[in-house]
Amino acid sequence: MTYGKKDLPYPYCADFSGIVTRVKGVRESTRAALVNSLKVASYLKAGANLIERNLGAQRPATATGDGRKQYWSGLSFLTERALSAEVEELELPFLRQKGAGPYRSTWASHDDYLNDLLAFMLHAINYDPQYGADVETRGDWLATDDSLVDAVDRSSYHELMALCRMPLFKLQLIMVATAHRNDGIRGAIANNYAGALEPWMKIYEETIAARGYQLRPGITIQEFTNLLAAVTEGLAVRHLGDPSADIADQGPVENLVGKGVLGIMAAYLEPIKNPTGLTLREVFERSAENGGPS
Numbered sequence: 001m002t003y004g005k006k007d008l009p010y011p012y013c014a015d016f017s018g019i020v021t022r023v024k025g026v027r028e029s030t031r032a033a034l035v036n037s038l039k040v041a042s043y044l045k046a047g048a049n050l051i052e053r054n055l056g057a058q059r060p061a062t063a064t065g066d067g068r069k070q071y072w073s074g075l076s077f078l079t080e081r082a083l084s085a086e087v088e089e090l091e092l093p094f095l096r097q098k099g100a101g102p103y104r105s106t107w108a109s110h111d112d113y114l115n116d117l118l119a120f121m122l123h124a125i126n127y128d129p130q131y132g133a134d135v136e137t138r139g140d141w142l143a144t145d146d147s148l149v150d151a152v153d154r155s156s157y158h159e160l161m162a163l164c165r166m167p168l169f170k171l172q173l174i175m176v177a178t179a180h181r182n183d184g185i186r187g188a189i190a191n192n193y194a195g196a197l198e199p200w201m202k203i204y205e206e207t208i209a210a211r212g213y214q215l216r217p218g219i220t221i222q223e224f225t226n227l228l229a230a231v232t233e234g235l236a237v238r239h240l241g242d243p244s245a246d247i248a249d250q251g252p253v254e255n256l257v258g259k260g261v262l263g264i265m266a267a268y269l270e271p272i273k274n275p276t277g278l279t280l281r282e283v284f285e286r287s288a289e290n291g292g293p294s
Helices: 027-034 036-053 080-087 110-121 129-144 149-167 167-181 185-209 221-241 256-268 280-289
Strands: 214-215 267-272
Touching: 027 036, 027 185, 036 080, 036 110, 110 149, 110 167, 110 185, 129 149, 129 185, 149 221, 149 256, 167 185, 167 221, 167 267, 185 221, 221 256
Parallel strands: none
Antiparallel strands: 214 267
16 A cells, blocks of 8 residues: 555644755755655654654663663754664654665755754644643633632643653753754744743633733733743753752642742732732832832
8 A cells, every 4th residue: 555645644744845944956846845745754753753752751771781871962862873763663654764865865964854853843733732632621720710729739730740741842942052053943942932822821811801800010911921931941941850859749739830820920910800000010119118018
């Protein structure tokens, strides 16, 4: 049986025009056909497999023949040799390729392939549908649970755990550290953030209205969303790098992310029925003039 790109699972069956841009070809028509070929999709799948395997769930470091443990950093696992070995073992309907020849006939350099792979991995078509469904569930908690405080604790804890499990989050951290070297990857990261934060922005708007609050003057819903994302992602990085930091050791109740989120909410939300009309800066200035918090 002969398979084509249309037989591949999503997102590999999607149109890669504008995502994959580094393939070889003298003519534009040749490059356009190659971009949406089964061959390119299969090499992207092989790279995605390696990322999932190396940046997914924690696994113990194995010892080498001399007893030393093997450690890696960055994207050193995405070698041409590893990629060639991976693409030879792909399951149908992906296209298996043997040797380095097909790979080198598709990309002029390994750097070109990595740029295309990262642009693909960080594109919105790679958002996990299950994660999206889970985000909607956490949004429902915030808007409808009896206790907003308990809902914040629960939703922030599960968001933290989800981020720490996601290979894509770890990949993004690696690329953020080196994004200044490549404008294309920096753009992909920006698009990834935009796509990831849009549903949360809607959730916060709905939650604020449903709970009878409004934003103080001086802050937008986009800024509010960015602040909450920064707290969550920052503590996720700390949790990944230092599991002993007690970020969420006690479970959902009063986890550190929840405390940070509640602090930002307390600072920037005010009741619709009894608004002060003051910016946060003005609140602090008035407090200082009156001798500090009452």
